Amino acid sequence: xxxxxxxxxxxxxxxxxxxxxxxxxxxxxxxxxxxxxxxxxxxxxxxxxxxxxxxxxxxxxxxxxxxxxxxxxxxxxxxxxxxxxxxxxxxxxxxxxxxxxxxxxxxxxxxxxxxx
Amino acid sequence: xxxxxxxxxxxxxxxxxxxxxxxxxxxxxxxxxxxxxxxxxxxxxxxxxxxxxxxxxxxxxxxxxxxxxxxxxxxxxxxxxxxxxxxxxxxxxxxxxxxxxxxxxxxxx
Numbered sequence: 001x002x003x004x005x006x007x008x009x010x011x012x013x014x015x016x017x018x019x020x021x022x023x024x025x026x027x028x029x030x031x032x033x034x035x036x037x038x039x040x041x042x043x044x045x046x047x048x049x050x051x052x053x054x055x056x057x058x059x060x061x062x063x064x065x066x067x068x069x070x071x072x073x074x075x076x077x078x079x080x081x082x083x084x085x086x087x088x089x090x091x092x093x094x095x096x097x098x099x100x101x102x103x104x105x106x107x108x109x110x111x112x113x114x115x116x
Numbered sequence: 117x118x119x120x121x122x123x124x125x126x127x128x129x130x131x132x133x134x135x136x137x138x139x140x141x142x143x144x145x146x147x148x149x150x151x152x153x154x155x156x157x158x159x160x161x162x163x164x165x166x167x168x169x170x171x172x173x174x175x176x177x178x179x180x181x182x183x184x185x186x187x188x189x190x191x192x193x194x195x196x197x198x199x200x201x202x203x204x205x206x207x208x209x210x211x212x213x214x215x216x217x218x219x220x221x222x223x224x225x
Contacts, residue, residue: 035214045161045204047214060212094160101208102151104172106160 002027004095004107011113012089018082018112022095029053029073033098036069036080038091039109046091051078052100085114118142120205122217128225135192137220139205144185149208152181152190155219156201164203165190192222200224 008020022034036048049059051069059067063082071078082089092111096103119142129135139150147168153161163172165181168188178193192199205217 044218045206045216047212047216050213058213062212101149102163102166102206103153103161104163106162109160 002032002097002105004097004105006093006095006107006110008110008112010111011115012085013116014086014114015084018080018085018089018093018114020080020093020095020110020112022078022080022107024076024078024097027097029071029076029078033100034069034071034078035096035098035103037094037096037103037106038089039094040088040091048080048082048093087114090114117212118145118207118209118215120207120215120217122203122205122220124220125218126221126223128223129195130225131195131197133195135190135195135199135222137190137192137203137222139183139188139190139217141186141188141207145207145209147184150181150183150188151206151208152179153204153206154199154201155204161204195222197224 003025005023012018031053033050033052035050049069051057051071066083068081090113092109094109095107097105121140123138150168152165155161164179169181180191182189202219202221204219
């Protein structure tokens with residue numbers, strides 16, 4: 001089973017860029033879709049975007065102007081960059097693996113707080 | 117955007133009972149593109165059902181999914197203490213490609 005682990009700063013200042021990395025083990029990044037999903041405290045799930053095994057990407061239109069997802073296949077990592085953050089971006093951020101329909105495997109999540 | 121509405125918001129049942137959770141889509145979606153997840157406090161969601169009715173690997177047969185078009189159901193037979201959690205439906209389709217319902221909290225009565 002593929003295992004995923006998020007890493008990055010837990011605190012980001014308003015207007016700055018949130019950067020997270022997901023490390024993948026037990027599987028190759030040359031298959032599957034690799035997504036970021038977030039969950040504000042006490043709220044539901046929001047898909048942010050994905051990086052496909054072929055190198056393509058797609059993003060939630062509500063975040064598209066601020067989001068970049070990139071990958072480093074030899075290192076088995078993919079990353080999230082979210083610019084110009086504000087308090088509404090405070091959430092637990094999950095990385096996940098799946099096919100194009102669903103999310104089969106999830107990381108444990110990392111809480112990122114946006115605050116000065 | 118396809119909106120998924122889950123009902124009820126909270127469901128209070130006793131161990132041993134049967135739970136029926138609903139997910140209604142704002143427009144028709146393919147059965148192939150409807151999934152269900154379970155999330156316990158402090159944990160990541162776990163895939164239970166995909167393709168509306170197929171169980172994910174390792175998922176107990178007490179979990180079953182059904183439905184088509186705009187109405188989908190997750191049924192949990194013989195509730196056990198570890199089943200009390202929040203359940204989300206999720207669809208793949210039009211932009212944004214993935215949306216989730218707001219969740220149903222299944223709590224012990």
